[in-house]
Amino acid sequence: MAPLTIVMYHYVRNLRRSRFPAIKGLSTERFKEQIGYFKRHYTIVSGADLIGAVASGQELPPNALLLTFDDGYLDHYTEVFPILDREGISGCFFPPARCVVEDVVLDVNKIHFVLASVPNTSELVQRVFGLLDEYGPRFRAEDKQDYWERCAMAKRFDSREVVFIKRLLQRELPEELRRLMIDALFRQYVSSDEASFARELYMNEDQILCLHRHGMHLGSHGYAHVWLNRLGRIEQEQEIDTSLEFLRRINGKNDGWMMCYPYGAYDESLLSVLRLRNCTVGLTTRVDLADLSHDDPLTLPRLDTNDLPKTADAPPAQWTLQTCNR
Ligand SMILES: [Zn+2]
Incomplete structure (x- = not known):
């Protein structure tokens, strides 16, 4: 099966004009350029496409690429969403429920x-x-x-x-x-x-709902964004279940859903908690291309935005050539 490229984003903002120009993030301009690069070399698929492919065993298109946005930043609503919407492409968003519900900063x-x-x-x-x-x-x-x-x-x-x-x-x-x-x-x-500060930093529930209504995929990033591999089984279940309660308010029922591990951390016990709750896809921070015919769908690797070119007309990078040659 052809490899799938999953790209991970955190902050995407107009850094120079922001109050914290030194925050490590991608500028909106670079993001736009990178999307241009992806459109030239890849087929951008949605979260639903990936869930469908894993559930049915059917192939994704060649050079498939999935966009993922961690941590529910307001940037994702103000900067990323308008660009994706204009381009007619879908991304996957993983807000930690606690930041939205309790106005706390991670x-x-x-x-x-x-x-x-x-x-x-x-x-x-x-x-x-x-x-x-x-x-x-x-x-x-x-x-x-x-x-x-x-x-x-x-x-x-x-x-x-x-x-x-x-x-x-x-x-x-x-x-x-x-x-x-x-x-x-x-x-x-x-x-x-x-x-x-939390209200300035993260999306609120209405904004998250708006993403959902416009065809974006909302997945779980846990409730409190903790190292899930450090919790006992009962605490793992609580973390997952409270995050799913939150997601249900956004998505309605969760038949087939995606988990994005905070810090990329998981263990066997967590994977079994997820399987019991019909989780279809799990995203780690291991750096590689995903291979749906070999990888466990609950522990798929991702590339960071910084691993790929950020100009639309850049020549194909190593990771891009690899998807074509495998
Ligand atoms: Zn995170």
């Missing part, structure tokens, strides 16, 4: 905006060390130098300072300590009004 987003607000990342590392000195002992945190040695390594798109801050605050520290430190940094550098 920890991961707080970290992004802290990083975007403090251009000098060495200074931010020092501030994080300061907070570790202050709060760490209460939570039996390890020595800060040990954390630094374990977590500070440059990755695909980030410097070692940035990777250190992200890893430390997203998973390394005990949960309560992480929360405390993230909130302190967010209040100090970004905003003291989390609820209004």
